[in-house]
Amino acid sequence: MPADALSRVFAALSDPIRRDMVARLTDGDATVNDLAEPYDVTVQAVSKHLKVLEDAGLVSRSRDAQRRPVHLEAEVFDLMTKWIERYRRQAEERYRRLDEVLRSVPDDDQQQPARPAANTPRKDTTS
Amino acid sequence: MTTMTHETEISADAKVPVIRITREFDASPAKVFRAHTDPELVAQWLGPRDLEMTIDYFDCRTGGAYRYVHRRGEDEFGFYGSFHEVRPNEVIVQTFTFEGVPDGVALERAQFEALKGGRTRLTVTSLVGSFEERAAILASGMDHGVREGYEKLDELLRKDR
Numbered sequence: 363m364p365a366d367a368l369s370r371v372f373a374a375l376s377d378p379i380r381r382d383m384v385a386r387l388t389d390g391d392a393t394v395n396d397l398a399e400p401y402d403v404t405v406q407a408v409s410k411h412l413k414v415l416e417d418a419g420l421v422s423r424s425r426d427a428q429r430r431p432v433h434l435e436a437e438v439f440d441l442m443t444k445w446i447e448r449y450r451r452q453a454e455e456r457y458r459r460l461d462e463v464l465r466s467v468p469d470d471d472q473q474q475p476a477r478p479a480a481n482t483p484r485k486d487t488t489s
Numbered sequence: 490m491t492t493m494t495h496e497t498e499i500s501a502d503a504k505v506p507v508i509r510i511t512r513e514f515d516a517s518p519a520k521v522f523r524a525h526t527d528p529e530l531v532a533q534w535l536g537p538r539d540l541e542m543t544i545d546y547f548d549c550r551t552g553g554a555y556r557y558v559h560r561r562g563e564d565e566f567g568f569y570g571s572f573h574e575v576r577p578n579e580v581i582v583q584t585f586t587f588e589g590v591p592d593g594v595a596l597e598r599a600q601f602e603a604l605k606g607g608r609t610r611l612t613v614t615s616l617v618g619s620f621e622e623r624a625a626i627l628a629s630g631m632d633h634g635v636r637e638g639y640e641k642l643d644e645l646l647r648k649d650r
Contacts, residue, residue: 369620369621372503372620372624376504446627449626449627450498450499450510452537453499453512454497455538456535457534459534460514460521461514461515462534464515464520464524467520467530469517469520
């Protein structure tokens with residue numbers, strides 16, 4: 363999934379109603395009328411939201427059935443989650459290295475910031 | 490690892506292009522802060538393990554600046570920024586730019602929060618320029634992709650000279 367596709371997914375999920383619609387679609391397919399029911403908005407407004415979700419590839423609507431139920435494209439969701447998970451794992455690896463550093467450094471809570479502030483009147487200026 | 494694990498948590502806000510990372514450490518805020526401000530310590534953990542990290546300068550105080558370079562063979566990836574607010578054992582606010590994308594700048598806030606038992610919660614909030622930029626950064630987690638991307642970028646830059 364290219365970066366602009368991912369950003370479309372994020373943008374599509376920036377709206378609370380759309381997030382709620384996606385959450386409800388994780389339970390199963392639903393019609394536009396089903397989706398519109400809990401909200402104090404018109405069916406047209408809900409259709410507009412659906413269009414945004416559809417353009418982002420998050421949902422699809424079947425052509426054949428007359429009710430045209432809305433279907434959540436779980437793979438797109440999964441891909442996004444995978445990207446974030448990979449990024450998270452890299453951060454975790456970095457912080458495990460930091461764990462090691464913290465264990466190797468003796469406890470010294472009196473420690474002042476490492477870099478003295480040259481020519482600035484700061485009380486933590488040392489050395 | 491110790492018996493305690495504190496897995497990194499990450500979230501990407503849907504409304505603003507922010508990446509938030511949260512991690513807890515078995516060390517005091519003073520110690521975790523020091524590991525972020527002492528260049529000798531920073532060099533030991535910040536860079537990816539398979540890259541050689543060289544700190545050009547690292548003056549972690551309010552109004553200070555930093556630059557470091559990651560090297561793999563002939564490839565060099567430089568990063569630089571300014572320290573905007575540094576309060577010992579509490580907060581570091583800094584900018585962050587990858588030299589390969591000089592127009593891109595993230596505003597990062599690292600907060601050090603004391604927990605019970607002399608432990609620390611670190612929260613790093615990174616605000617980038619756009620949702621597209623954030624998506625590209627998150628995508629850069631696809632490690633091989635980003636290396637190849639940088640290599641291609643380097644090739645392009647060499648051609649332009």
